[in-house]
Amino acid sequence: MELPKAFEEKMKALLGDEFDSYTACYKEPRYYGLRVNTAKISVEEFVRICPFVITPVPWIENGFYYDGEQESPARHPYYFAGLYYLQEPSAMTPANRLEIHPGDRVLDVCAAPGGKATELGAKLHGEGVLIANDISSSRAKGLLKNLELFGIGNMLVLSEEPGKLCEYFPEYFDKILIDAPCSGEGMFRKDKKMVKAWEEHGPEFFSRLQRSILTQAAAMLRPGGMLLYSTCTFDPLENEGSISWLLEQCPEFDLVDIRPYEGFREGVPEYASVRKEEFSKTVRIFPHHMKGEGHYLALLLKKEDKENLPRKELKQERTKSGCSYEKLPEDLRVFLKKVHRSFDVSRFDIRKDRVYYMPDGLPNLSGVRFLRSGLLIGELKKGRFEPSQAFAMNLKKGEYEYILDFPVSDERVIRYLKGETLLVDDLAGSKEKGWYLVCVDGYPLGFGKLSQGTLKNKYLPGWRWQSV
Numbered sequence: 001m002e003l004p005k006a007f008e009e010k011m012k013a014l015l016g017d018e019f020d021s022y023t024a025c026y027k028e029p030r031y032y033g034l035r036v037n038t039a040k041i042s043v044e045e046f047v048r049i050c051p052f053v054i055t056p057v058p059w060i061e062n063g064f065y066y067d068g069e070q071e072s073p074a075r076h077p078y079y080f081a082g083l084y085y086l087q088e089p090s091a092m093t094p095a096n097r098l099e100i101h102p103g104d105r106v107l108d109v110c111a112a113p114g115g116k117a118t119e120l121g122a123k124l125h126g127e128g129v130l131i132a133n134d135i136s137s138s139r140a141k142g143l144l145k146n147l148e149l150f151g152i153g154n155m156l157v158l159s160e161e162p163g164k165l166c167e168y169f170p171e172y173f174d175k176i177l178i179d180a181p182c183s184g185e186g187m188f189r190k191d192k193k194m195v196k197a198w199e200e201h202g203p204e205f206f207s208r209l210q211r212s213i214l215t216q217a218a219a220m221l222r223p224g225g226m227l228l229y230s231t232c233t234f235d236p237l238e239n240e241g242s243i244s245w246l247l248e249q250c251p252e253f254d255l256v257d258i259r260p261y262e263g264f265r266e267g268v269p270e271y272a273s274v275r276k277e278e279f280s281k282t283v284r285i286f287p288h289h290m291k292g293e294g295h296y297l298a299l300l301l302k303k304e305d306k307e308n309l310p311r312k313e314l315k316q317e318r319t320k321s322g323c324s325y326e327k328l329p330e331d332l333r334v335f336l337k338k339v340h341r342s343f344d345v346s347r348f349d350i351r352k353d354r355v356y357y358m359p360d361g362l363p364n365l366s367g368v369r370f371l372r373s374g375l376l377i378g379e380l381k382k383g384r385f386e387p388s389q390a391f392a393m394n395l396k397k398g399e400y401e402y403i404l405d406f407p408v409s410d411e412r413v414i415r416y417l418k419g420e421t422l423l424v425d426d427l428a429g430s431k432e433k434g435w436y437l438v439c440v441d442g443y444p445l446g447f448g449k450l451s452q453g454t455l456k457n458k459y460l461p462g463w464r465w466q467s468v
């Protein structure tokens, strides 16, 4: 593979006598990875049922390699059940090394298409909130689909300038991930198009963007909160350079250690312009030291104020919907009786006939461009309630009363995913008519409406299995 000369010169300076072993990597095939959705299935159980040959990614507990030339995991019903996300192994590292606890308020500033946001959301296990933002609204559509496929309900998908978000979320978040737009030098092997893009917009361009995103994000982190910054490039300006700049602007930030792995290499202190000694805590990932593409990670702590001041007041809190159980439409109430989950009814919000379940403690977001706020439970159509695809994916099999569970070997699983009407006499028996949650081996895929042994397909048309 032909690499730009200027890039080669820079890598020689960065790598010294390791340069030849680095370039030798370009003759080797890229690695393919799959990350298990631990909000839906344990790693042990996934390994037990996994239909592909997989081997562990040694530094990621829920990450695995698969043979991308032989297997097509995106064309398996378990993918449609949201049991895993396909992701280059090094790219699994940022969300893995940012510790998330259920209940945290988490922001992913540059989130599309959701490779990291899906993991952050899974680690919340339904508690707290994930705000997934991307400036590109077309890319944010893919982000929304991936989060919904993963079953994440306590989330908002926004498409805004981070500078605008600062007005709404001052010191609001416990954890922030910035997977920054970058020159993508670490991805040259995986995607040859990145070389062309690099020639158009190089490190100078991206470092300016990164610096502005970093300062805006810094203002949204609460004291005591953690910020993880990552890029998929080698350029020092975009890595140690951008982080030095943050430390200069915001001295309340400290670099902290990242949970180690033997293949990680330290960030280069000489490339930092301030507090050089801290930069060995940052991590560089090189393809000649581990089985993955190039990345850079820096983990930062925003120091607590000495006086331990209370959280900044939000300009305006979101007003609760004021819903009470009695005020919910009759057909929705009938549906909810079959859902075995305790809801806080005041968090239901009905907007333009769409029923949402909102995360708690949000600011008033009027004026913000969003693609989704909260879990879309379903829609009211002429007074009749229809549950959504997102809610199907958010449910666990045991949480809904009416289930049709197919083994993965049943040919009706693919037919369901293609949108076909199914005869299900054998499974339905004398079951009542109504909304059924269709599952594969116990993992929800979507809804269908049963009547006299026939299942009318309600799988979301835009998500259907495409024939090749």
Ligand SMILES: C[S@@+](CC[C@H](N)C(=O)[O-])C[C@H]1O[C@@H](n2cnc3c(N)ncnc32)[C@H](O)[C@@H]1O
Pocket (backbone or CB within 6 Å): 109, 110, 111, 112, 113, 114, 115, 116, 117, 133, 134, 135, 136, 139, 160, 161, 162, 179, 180, 181, 182, 209, 213
């Ligand atoms: C490296 S990609 C993110 C990949 C994503 N985190 C994942 O794991 O799937 C960088 C993203 O930043 C977005 N972006 C670029 N400029 C931005 C800005 N000023 N604010 C927010 N997002 C931005 C791009 O649209 C792009 O989707």
